[in-house]
Amino acid sequence: xxxxxxxxxxxxxxxxxxxxxxxxxxGEAVGLLGPNGAGKSTTISMISTxxxxxxxxxxxxxxxVIQNPSEMRRVLGIVPQEIALYPELTAYENLKFFGRIxxxxxxxxxxxxxxxxELVGLAERQKEVVKTYSGGMKRxxxxxxxxxxxxxxxxxxxxxxxxxxxxxxxxxxxxxxxNREKGLTVLYTSHYMEEVxxxxxxxxxxDHGKIIASGTKEELKNILSNEETIWIELNRPNEAFFQExxxxxxxxKAFETEQGIKLILPKGSRVLGKIFQASERHRVQIVNVxxxxxxxxDVFLHLTGRKLRD
Amino acid sequence: xxxxxxxxxxxxxxxxTELAVLLAMPFLLIAILGFALSGLLSGNSEALSMEVAIVQxxxxxxxxxxxxxxxxxxxxxxxxxxxxREAAEATSPATLLQEILKGESLSSLVKVHEMxxxxxxxxxxxxxxxxxxxxxxxxxxxxxQKMLLDAGDGSELQLMISDQAATQAEVFQSIxxxxxxxxxxxxxxxxxxxxxxxxxxxxQFGGVESISAAEPISSFQYYTIGMAVMFALFVSxxxxxxxxxxxxxxxxxxxLLSNHHSFIYLTGKAISAAVIALCQFLILFFFxxxxxxxxxxxxxxxxxxxxxxAASLAVCVGALAAFLTSLMMRFxxxxxxxxxxxxxxxxxxxxxxSFTPTDNLPVFIQQLGGWTPNGASxxxxxxxxxxxxxxxxxxxxxxxxxxxxxLLILSLLIFPGKGEA
Numbered sequence: 001x002x003x004x005x006x007x008x009x010x011x012x013x014x015x016x017x018x019x020x021x022x023x024x025x026x027g028e029a030v031g032l033l034g035p036n037g038a039g040k041s042t043t044i045s046m047i048s049t050x051x052x053x054x055x056x057x058x059x060x061x062x063x064x065v066i067q068n069p070s071e072m073r074r075v076l077g078i079v080p081q082e083i084a085l086y087p088e089l090t091a092y093e094n095l096k097f098f099g100r101i102x103x104x105x106x107x108x109x110x111x112x113x114x115x116x117x118e119l120v121g122l123a124e125r126q127k128e129v130v131k132t133y134s135g136g137m138k139r140x141x142x143x144x145x146x147x148x149x150x151x152x153x154x155x156x157x158x159x160x161x162x163x164x165x166x167x168x169x170x171x172x173x174x175x176x177x178x179n180r181e182k183g184l185t186v187l188y189t190s191h192y193m194e195e196v197x198x199x200x201x202x203x204x205x206x207d208h209g210k211i212i213a214s215g216t217k218e219e220l221k222n223i224l225s226n227e228e229t230i231w232i233e234l235n236r237p238n239e240a241f242f243q244e245x246x247x248x249x250x251x252x253k254a255f256e257t258e259q260g261i262k263l264i265l266p267k268g269s270r271v272l273g274k275i276f277q278a279s280e281r282h283r284v285q286i287v288n289v290x291x292x293x294x295x296x297x298d299v300f301l302h303l304t305g306r307k308l309r310d
Numbered sequence: 311x312x313x314x315x316x317x318x319x320x321x322x323x324x325x326x327t328e329l330a331v332l333l334a335m336p337f338l339l340i341a342i343l344g345f346a347l348s349g350l351l352s353g354n355s356e357a358l359s360m361e362v363a364i365v366q367x368x369x370x371x372x373x374x375x376x377x378x379x380x381x382x383x384x385x386x387x388x389x390x391x392x393x394x395r396e397a398a399e400a401t402s403p404a405t406l407l408q409e410i411l412k413g414e415s416l417s418s419l420v421k422v423h424e425m426x427x428x429x430x431x432x433x434x435x436x437x438x439x440x441x442x443x444x445x446x447x448x449x450x451x452x453x454x455q456k457m458l459l460d461a462g463d464g465s466e467l468q469l470m471i472s473d474q475a476a477t478q479a480e481v482f483q484s485i486x487x488x489x490x491x492x493x494x495x496x497x498x499x500x501x502x503x504x505x506x507x508x509x510x511x512x513x514q515f516g517g518v519e520s521i522s523a524a525e526p527i528s529s530f531q532y533y534t535i536g537m538a539v540m541f542a543l544f545v546s547x548x549x550x551x552x553x554x555x556x557x558x559x560x561x562x563x564x565x566l567l568s569n570h571h572s573f574i575y576l577t578g579k580a581i582s583a584a585v586i587a588l589c590q591f592l593i594l595f596f597f598x599x600x601x602x603x604x605x606x607x608x609x610x611x612x613x614x615x616x617x618x619x620a621a622s623l624a625v626c627v628g629a630l631a632a633f634l635t636s637l638m639m640r641f642x643x644x645x646x647x648x649x650x651x652x653x654x655x656x657x658x659x660x661x662x663x664s665f666t667p668t669d670n671l672p673v674f675i676q677q678l679g680g681w682t683p684n685g686a687s688x689x690x691x692x693x694x695x696x697x698x699x700x701x702x703x704x705x706x707x708x709x710x711x712x713x714x715x716x717l718l719i720l721s722l723l724i725f726p727g728k729g730e731a
Contacts, residue, residue, distance in 0.1 A: 089324070097313055
C-alpha cells in the first residue's frame with residue numbers, strides 16, 4: 001500500500017536520513033524504532049508529504065506522492081508527538097475545526113466528531129477546553145483529530161509520551177482495535193519497546209538516519225538466536241565488577257544500569273560460576289540472576305549499542 | 311475560510327491578555343489622554359465652558375447722544391462730524407462687546423446672563439457663575455471719546471472672578487483682554503485713517519478670526535481615532551504570533567495535511583486579522599461615542615465614511631499580519647512579532663500622530679507618517695470628521711491601500727515554499 005524507496009534528506013549539508021526504504025501493507029501495524037536523532041521524525045515528515053526528500057520516492061499504491069501529495073493526504077492521518085490542538089478551544093471545537101478543514105460539514109461533520117470522541121472515550125467531556133485536560137486526555141484528543149476524516153493509514157509519532165499508565169493503556173488498546181477490527185494501517189514510533197511488541201507485526205530499526213534492521217518480531221529476535229542474555233541484578237553498581245564481566249571470553253555486549261548488568265553471550269556459555277566468583281572478589285551482592293532469550297530491546301541494544309530511550 | 315476565521319476569533323476571545331491589549335488598553339488610553347489633553351485640541355470646550363453675568367450700568371443711547379452733542383460743539387468740518395457720528399452709531403462698544411460674548415463663536419464656551427449688580431454678586435457667591443462683567447456708567451460716551459477722538463481717559467470694564475473656578479475665570483479674562491485689545495487696535499487704525507483723510511475707512515470691531523473652515527476636533531475624537539489606528543496594528547502582531555504557535559505545536563502542519571495550500575492558510579490569517587481589526591474599530595468607536603460622546607452615534611451620514619476608512623485600514627492590517635506571518639514562517643522565529651509589537655508599533659504611532667498631532671514636527675516626519683498605515687488612516691479619519699468630503703479621502707486612503715498591496719506581494723514572496731515551512 002505504502003512504500004518508500006531510498007529516501008534521503010540532507011539539511012544544510014548534514015544527512016538526516018539516508019537510503020530509508022520501508023513498506024506497509026494494507027491493514028498492517030508496523031513499528032519504527034530508533035533512539036533520539038535516528039531520523040524517525042524526518043522519515044515520517046517525508047512520508048506524510050510535509051517535507052520534500054532530497055532524493056528517493058514515496059509511493060502510495062504504486063504512485064509517487066512527491067509531486068502530487070493530495071491523494072496521500074486524503075488517506076493519511078497523522079498523530080504528531082506534539083499536542084497539535086488549540087488549548088483555548090474545547091475538544092468539540094477543535095474536532096469541528098479539523099473536520100471542517102477536511103471538507104466535512106453538517107451531519108457528516110457532527111457524526112465524525114461524535115465517533116472520534118467515542119473512540120477516544122471523551123464524549124462526555126467534549127465541551128471542556130483542552131487546556132484543562134490531563135496529559136493523557138490531550139493525547140487522546142490528538143488522536144481523535146487525526147481520525148476525523150477516516151484515514152486509511154495512520155502515522156503515530158510517539159503518541160504516549162509523558163502520560164500516565166492508564167491513559168497509555170487506553171491508547172494502546174484503541175490503536176490495537178483500530179488496526180485489528182477496522183483494518184487501519186498503522187506506522188507506530190515509540191520509545192517504549194513493549195508498546196511496539198504489543199501492537200506491531202513488523203518492526204524497522206533506525207539509527208543514524210539509516211534503517212539498520214527490519215522484519216517481524218521473531219525475525220529480529222533471531223538475529224540473536226545464537227545468543228542468550230544474562231541479567232544480573234545487584235544491590236548497588238560496581239564498576240570494577242562490570243569491567244571484569246565485560247572482559248569474559250565470549251561476551252558480545254555488556255550494559256550497565258543502576259539496577260544491574262546485562263550480558264549478551266553465545267548460547268550455552270557457562271559463565272555463571274565465574275560471575276559469582278567475581279562478585280565475591282569485588283564484594284558485590286547479587287540479588288538475582290536471570291538467563292533470558294533475547295528480547296526486541298536486546299536486539300535494539302545489540303544493533304545500535306544504545307538503549308531505546310537514550 | 312470561514313473555519314479559519316471562526317477558529318481565530320474563538321482563540322482570541324478566549325485569551326484575556328490579548329483581548330485586554332486590543333480593547334481595554336486603547337479604551338483606557340482614550341479616557342486618560344482624552345481627559346488629560348482636552349485643552350490641547352481646539353474643539354473640546356466642554357471642560358472649560360462657563361456661565362458669566364453682565365451688569366449693564368451704562369445707558370448706551372444716552373452715551374451716543376452725549377457723544378453727538380460733544381461732536382456738534384467741536385470745531386471739526388461738518389463732513390467729518392457726520393462720519394464720526396455714523397461710526398459711533400455703527401460701532402457702539404457696549405453693543406459690540408455683548409454681541410461678541412453672546413455670538414456663535416463663543417456660545418459653546420460662554421453662556422451670558424444679564425443681571426443687576428446685586429443678583430450678579432449673589433450668583434457669584436453661590437458659584438452659579440464664574441465671573442461678573444460690569445459695564446460702568448458712561449462707558450459708551452467715554453469709550454467713544456477715547457476711541458474716535460482720542461480724548462479723555464476712556465472707561466474701564468470691571469471684572470469680578472470666582473476663586474473656585476480659577477481656570478474658567480482666567481479663560482474668560484483672556485477672552486475679554488483679547489476683545490479689548492482688538493477694539494483698541496481697530497480704533498487706532500481708524501484714527502490713523504481719519505487723520506490721513508481716507509474716505510472709505512470704516513472701523514471693523516470685534517469678531518473672532520477663523521483659522522480654518524474645518525470643524526474642530528475634540529480630544530476624545532482625536533484619541534479615539536489615534537488609539538484605534540495604533541491598536542489595530544497590534545492585531546497583526548497577535549495573529550502572526552498565533553501562527554507561530556500553530557507551527558510550533560504542529561497545528562499548521564495538520565492544516566497543510568488537510569490538503570490546503572499554504573497560501574490559503576496565509577489568506578486565512580490576513581482575513582482573520584482584517585475582520586478582527588474591523589470589529590475592534592467598531593467596538594472602540596461605539597463605546598467611545600457612547601461613554602465619552604466622541605462622535606454622534608445617530609448621525610447616519612457620518613458613519614459610512616468612517617466605515618470606509620476603517621475597512622481600508624483593516625485590509626492593511628490583514629496584509630501586515632500576512633507579512634509578519636510570512637517572515638515568522640521563513641525565519642522560524644517569533645522575535646519578529648515581539649519586535650514589531652514592542653518597537654515598530656510605537657515608532658509608527660509616533661510618526662503617524664497617534665499620541666500627539668504631527669503638525670509641529672518636521673515635514674519629512676509628517677510625510678513619513680503619512681505612509682504608515684496608522685498615520686495615513688488617521689489623516690483620513692480626521693479629514694472625514696472635519697469635512698465629510700469623500701473626495702479628500704483619496705490621498706490618505708491610496709497610501710493605506712498601496713502599503714497593503716506591497717505587504718501582500720512581499721508576504722507571498724517571503725512565505726516558504728513546499729517542503730520548506
